[in-house]
Amino acid sequence: MPRIAAVSVALLLAGLCQPALAAAPAAESTATAALHWHNDYYAAYRAAEQQQQMLLVLLEPAGSSQGQSLDAAIAARPALQAKLQQVTLCRLPSDAAIDVEGQSRRLASFAAFRELNGGSGIVLIDLQHRDAPYFGRTVTALPLAGGKYYRWSVDNLAVALDLPAGTLTQRSMIWAVRMHPERPQSTNSVFNPSLAAGATQQASYQAQVRQCGHQNFETRFHQLSAAVGSGVTEVCAESWPNQTMIDSCLDCVASWRHSSGHWNGVSRPHRAYAYDIRQGANGIWYGTGLFAD
Structure with missing residues (x-):
């Protein structure tokens, strides 16, 4: 960083x-x-x-x-x-x-x-x-x-x-969500450190394998749910390759907007949340959001 x-x-x-x-x-x-x-x-x-x-x-x-x-x-x-x-x-x-x-x-x-x-x-x-x-x-x-x-x-x-205290990538993803013209509500609660660690882990894993997805979510779900005391949902997205980080954050939010299931998570309020993004060796950025209700 x-x-x-x-x-x-x-x-x-x-x-x-x-x-x-x-x-x-x-x-x-x-x-x-x-x-x-x-x-x-x-x-x-x-x-x-x-x-x-x-x-x-x-x-x-x-x-x-x-x-x-x-x-x-x-x-x-x-x-x-x-x-x-x-x-x-x-x-x-x-x-x-x-x-x-x-x-x-x-x-x-x-x-x-x-x-x-x-x-x-x-x-x-x-x-x-x-x-x-x-x-x-x-x-x-x-x-x-x-x-x-x-x-x-x-x-x-x-x-x-x-923005809440956090790393450049965490804050940039949260910033991109808050800048969306429809004013999604997912970041209007508590930025949770356990969810933040989970979002960083999954964004990094996607970047490592160069594939967007919810890999190993069942295992991660139980770990995260135990940490935050409630069920957890997740959204993932990837950018177009060879973009700047800030463009890629905005790109991921736009991608979620085009998926009703993902946008339901991004747009509605939650008890706690976290976002992060990582770049793979292929030049693609992989974003992750986690929510607890």
Whole structure:
């Protein structure tokens, strides 16, 4: 899963790194739309970790109006502003570089920004849940450029800020469900860790065997039911090959929409739920949803 290179974080925590931005800002922070934005990646990372907050990094294209459009959209949404005030914010040009052991490296080249595909966009790095396996890792990635199915809008960010704590793949699948225009209800309850482990296991298994399905569900049903205290249902889907992760999440939700049985699980409310997705060596992504009632 995407993570800033270990050497960068280690040096950061030791206080040995200084930013080397391609276009160095005059100050370490700016204020827009009643929000405080860091202009120094390392300072933002330290602040988020000290305050145990999510770190939101915006990489915006130079000479583009997208940043101004985002500011205007945020300013028009007081509820979104309030959510962003609970997050450490960092705003940099998409060609920003940081100093790593005396060498300048483009920030977008780090694995933490992989899902932006080398371009501009927003990532959320979890520096809030210190004991979680995804601490220090990217847990949301929202490109500003459109994809096969994905289109940028400020709604993407608003939905992402309300996602439960989890990995990038878990949160991206939940995000895709919540972004569906028919507003399916399956994620409006408790994100359950036992179901999450089960969804990860089945998504990974499908990716390993390169086949979509409910393999070994009878055995898994009894294990999961015992863990959550009720019966469990499952949905599975596969994407078209060689797509980005975010396009594939949207693709899986669209696939479920075309199956009445699967959509019944995705669209209705449950007592608890979980989603995850994994990519096989064949370039196909395999999604899984689990529900307890």
